Amino acid sequence: MYFKLALRNVKRQMENYLIYFLTVSLTVALLFAINNIIYSSNLTVFVDRGESARTALRIMVVMISMVVAFVLSFSTSFLLKCRKREFGTYLTLGMTRKNLLTIFLAETLVICSIALGAGLAAGIFFFQGLMAVMMKLLEMEFSIASCSAEGLFRTVLLIVGIFLLASTASAIYLKRVSIYDLIHGEKKVEKGVRHPVCWFLVTAVSFSALIACGIRFWTGTDTALRGGSAESMEYLLAGFILSVLFFHMGIAKSIVFLLLRRPKLCSRGSNTFVLRQLSGSLNANSVMFGCLALLMSLAVAGTNFSFIQKASQEETLIMSCPYDIMYYANRIYREGEIPLEEAESLIEEYAGIEQKISWRIYETGEQEFYSRTDYSMAPNDSFMPLSDFNALMEPLGVEPAKLDGQFMIVCSNPKAARADWSDMVWEQDGKTYTFQSSRSDYPKITYLYFYVVVPDEAVANMECVEESMAYITKRHRFDGMGLRQALIQLCASDDMDNDRIEFEIREHVRREENNISAIVVVGALFASAVFLLLAMAILALKTLSALGEDKRRYGILFRLGMSEREQARALFRQTFSFFLLPFALPLAMSIPVAAFGVHLMCLQNMETAAQMVPMIAGIVAAVMASLYLLYYTAAYLIAKRAVVRGYTT
């Protein structure tokens, strides 16, 4: 009997359950998709470090599941509170609380079961979509991936767990609530906010703090990238979180109340009504707005940075690995040195050798140049003859350097770049060399913090410590992983770390970075989608749960002569403001995030990536705003249908 009643209730309450159903379905779909990626047998094949990627994604799923569990428990309790009066009536008619809980749980079970089915079906498409993104990022050809049984099992387990958690919260509520509260629960008492001016000050202060955090983060990162000491970001993160929370709490508790103090504004049309409608809901949900805004800010920033990182990857790679293959004859590992001829035959086999450029590093055994830097454990000064340097730079399209009897410092590390050698006079073999310049913009060709480029004659009596080789290959896209593996096998010895070789293969580095990018981008996209979905679901459910009261109030307005269109407009202003409040700041954050991204790229001389950043930020903001608008429209149309009153015919 109770199950029948539950089924009938679900049919009758379909409109109320629609948003809940959508939320559960989409959550199931997203969880199913990510679980399938985690437990996909292909993950190890796709991603070199399959296990660490899997662990990272698992941690993310656990964290997101906690957020999902909270939101779904919240949604379930909202559904319960929406129908307080109905449940109160059941209790007065003689139903026990156990019966009531059975009915409610049966209803949510029906919805959750249907949503689970629909979510799993949608999840298959989401999974293929995420896989397509991942394959694209990994530069692999997309093929339909098969779902894993473990992924399915884990998703169902998670949803059952979340359902049980939500049920427990509902059971506790139903056990404790009095019949009087259930029946009279809808009668709300309007309470004004105390000291709205103080809350406005909180808003202003937290907004200033937010800007200060942003500026501090900007300058801190700037300094760190220029070689300065990186300051602790934990304080900035804490400051950012608190600022976002208090900004939204303050604005929710002040703005409407301050507007209500402007009688001329209030006297126009339905302004007073809309502001009063908002005042109660904003005041009661101020903390929630802060939390939602925080989640969405993280979603906006996370998605932007993941894409920016991906966009800058190619340029970073060209700067850090200018040659297809680089051989560093590192003196530390000389014992396990690779037989170069055999290695070159392997390179020829995998990529073909078009050009070889050899270059040398010399040392005097002194630390004259290092003494002008901040390095405490400084190695010996390193020197490169001008002819080797120009030979290396020429194929890269860099203008040949001219020294005219001077020396030039080439820095690979920002800390080194801060040192001042301008007044240094260096003597070698009886000759004196003066400072010409210190450069940081040359492609990175060594792992040294810096090296000194000197005229060829200056190294005549120095010890050659490195004879390295740069290779330009015939094919720029080749199996870098395979070549690296072959080179590792070639020089395998017991006393060496198997993963270390003296060859830096750009294709291998690129593939490794692709793997990391794939995890970062897919993870960020997934987390953003979940955060956005949950935020929208909470706002929609909050709006819908107040429909009973709103219907009565709009009914009064109708009787007082407010036309259907005016009611719809008032409802739009009311619901849109409610939806907009926690989304406005995260959306606006796209602008500073984009500006910061551009600055970051420019700082690293990545002009192509810098040009792409605003476009990325624009697309991310547009997609998020569209999704948000879609959810809002659904909630608004449901609310309008239920609340706005027209004429009976």
Add this chain to the structure above:
Amino acid sequence: MNEILEIRDVTKYYGSGSVVTKALDGISFGIEKGEFTAIMGASGSGKSTLLNVISTIDRVSAGEIRVDGKRLTGMKENELSVFRRDRLGFIFQDYNLLDTLTIGENIVLPLNLKKTDYEESRKELERVAKALSVADQLDKFPYELSGGQRQRAACARAIITNPALVLADEPTGALDSANAKNLMKTFQMMNRSLGSTILMVTHDPLMGSYADRVLFLKDGKIWSEVHRGERSRQDMYREIWSVQAALGGEADVF
């Protein structure tokens, strides 16, 4: 005399096909300016339907309604909204005050919806609040007031636009007897001092006795009519009782 409300052969059907209920059956009557009229009748007699069609929140199936000379039956929805906002005032059994608005905001709301100038709205608010003795309560919320005070606030809201006709649907239904009597005195004051034309639906003969005229409805038709004339309220009350007894005591009732 100047007729504010004219009702001619108004019929209202509910339902469709074989299940049709005739709520109003060719009713005709008129209300003159400054008149205080009550409509009485048993449950299902058509009182609320009549009030709904006059208040333009429901449409008639046949017949014609004119308020202040304007024919309501041909008006479009938006015109009806404007007409209701500008020319009608409402008082309901459960006050229908917006719980989120202060009393002052509730009273002035019809003027705000009409986009009346702020200064003028303030003046009107002061005028009606003083007349209905709610001037001290303007900054309070409805839950902070007693039932009688709330209903007085509702009365103030109903008359702030100087409507042609004030419609009251069981206004004393949620009040105790003392507050109900006070409200009726307020109605009389609104009628006599402020010149409001009032049409009130009630089932209580005592409340009906405050009106100048009482129409009795039965099965969607006007069954009888009582005029006060020069009689006292007690006499009026006795006559209402006798008509009501006759109304409920027809021989073929079983």
